[in-house]
Amino acid sequence: MGVTAVVNQKGGVGKTTVTLGLAAAAAADGRRVLVVDLDPQANATTGLGVWDAERTVDHALEGEAPGSLRDVVRRSGWAGPPDHAPVDVAPSSPRLAQREHQLAMDVIGAQDRLAVALEGVAEGYDEVVIDCPPSLGLLTVNALFAADRVLIVAEPAAWSSDGVEQILRNIARIAERRGGRPAVAGIVVNRLGRTRDAAYWDGQLRELHPELVVDPSVRLRAAVAEAAAQSTPVHALTRDGAAEAAAEFDELARVLGMASAAPAEPTEHEPTGHEPTEHELAEHEPTEHGLGPQPQQPFAPGPVASAPPVTTTTGDV
Numbered sequence: 001m002g003v004t005a006v007v008n009q010k011g012g013v014g015k016t017t018v019t020l021g022l023a024a025a026a027a028a029d030g031r032r033v034l035v036v037d038l039d040p041q042a043n044a045t046t047g048l049g050v051w052d053a054e055r056t057v058d059h060a061l062e063g064e065a066p067g068s069l070r071d072v073v074r075r076s077g078w079a080g081p082p083d084h085a086p087v088d089v090a091p092s093s094p095r096l097a098q099r100e101h102q103l104a105m106d107v108i109g110a111q112d113r114l115a116v117a118l119e120g121v122a123e124g125y126d127e128v129v130i131d132c133p134p135s136l137g138l139l140t141v142n143a144l145f146a147a148d149r150v151l152i153v154a155e156p157a158a159w160s161s162d163g164v165e166q167i168l169r170n171i172a173r174i175a176e177r178r179g180g181r182p183a184v185a186g187i188v189v190n191r192l193g194r195t196r197d198a199a200y201w202d203g204q205l206r207e208l209h210p211e212l213v214v215d216p217s218v219r220l221r222a223a224v225a226e227a228a229a230q231s232t233p234v235h236a237l238t239r240d241g242a243a244e245a246a247a248e249f250d251e252l253a254r255v256l257g258m259a260s261a262a263p264a265e266p267t268e269h270e271p272t273g274h275e276p277t278e279h280e281l282a283e284h285e286p287t288e289h290g291l292g293p294q295p296q297q298p299f300a301p302g303p304v305a306s307a308p309p310v311t312t313t314t315g316d317v
């Protein structure tokens, strides 16, 4: 059993996408997976084909009851290939946003509600993946208190490394109180397109955190977005680019220890063969205009260049 929190305080970088991709890859490897949706926007919940949940994570965090998450967990609506393990979900609801405010009033401190709610529940799974909201507020802090390790999702875009520094400082502060937990599992670069801009910011992240950026990065592909929109695992999608995306998540899951090391079944396609069309890029990626310095231009000193070392523990939660 391993509990992994997927975090970034910015929305739209791909936390939910990576959560679902890794869940699909681990299930394809036969692992029992629970996705805990901690974002009031509930994108992971609907991405897993659940719309009508009566009991949600919000209920489980209401009090301090060990194992309370058990009452809200349900089977996802994913119909994966028959040899894939089923995926369970602890669904979210918009009410979770109010719950966060209410938890903040707890004078004793409510940062470990989720850890308590997961007691005895997490043990029933090989992998528990927590999809966090786009903030470093109390819900994300709860995920960090419940997790064994944290996966940071970053996009190759202007100054994304600044956000990463802030997350790393918060993780370090919590790990100090929890005897070294959670560990940093790595930084996964998502939505990696083929523009010079993407290559530049991807390079910045790798230069600042050579030991943390994990390979492979997740490429920008229309199939990835379509899988979530259709509430289906990308492994079950047959359109162009789906096999390549699934292979990428399989490899990422292996690198992160969420799938066994044995090589996957060979796919019909080359692993990186799908070149996104202009249309796909226009759909999913901003143009290069105004997105920061180009690689060949001199680099003006800025927040990236002057970022503090990540080992400091002085940042604010």
Ligand SMILES: Nc1ncnc2c1ncn2[C@@H]1O[C@H](COP(=O)(O)OP(=O)(O)O)[C@@H](O)[C@H]1O
Binding pocket: 010, 011, 012, 013, 014, 015, 016, 017, 018, 043, 134, 190, 191, 192, 218, 219, 220, 221, 222, 223, 224, 225, 226, 228, 284
């Ligand atoms: N690798 C990718 N290729 C194409 N689209 C992507 C990719 N990753 C994320 N997206 C799309 O970008 C949007 C934001 O992703 P999401 O996972 O919801 O981000 P977050 O959970 O961090 O807010 C969604 O519409 C998603 O489908």
Ligand SMILES: [Mg+2]
Binding pocket: 015, 016, 017, 039, 043, 044, 131, 132
């Ligand atoms: Mg999300």
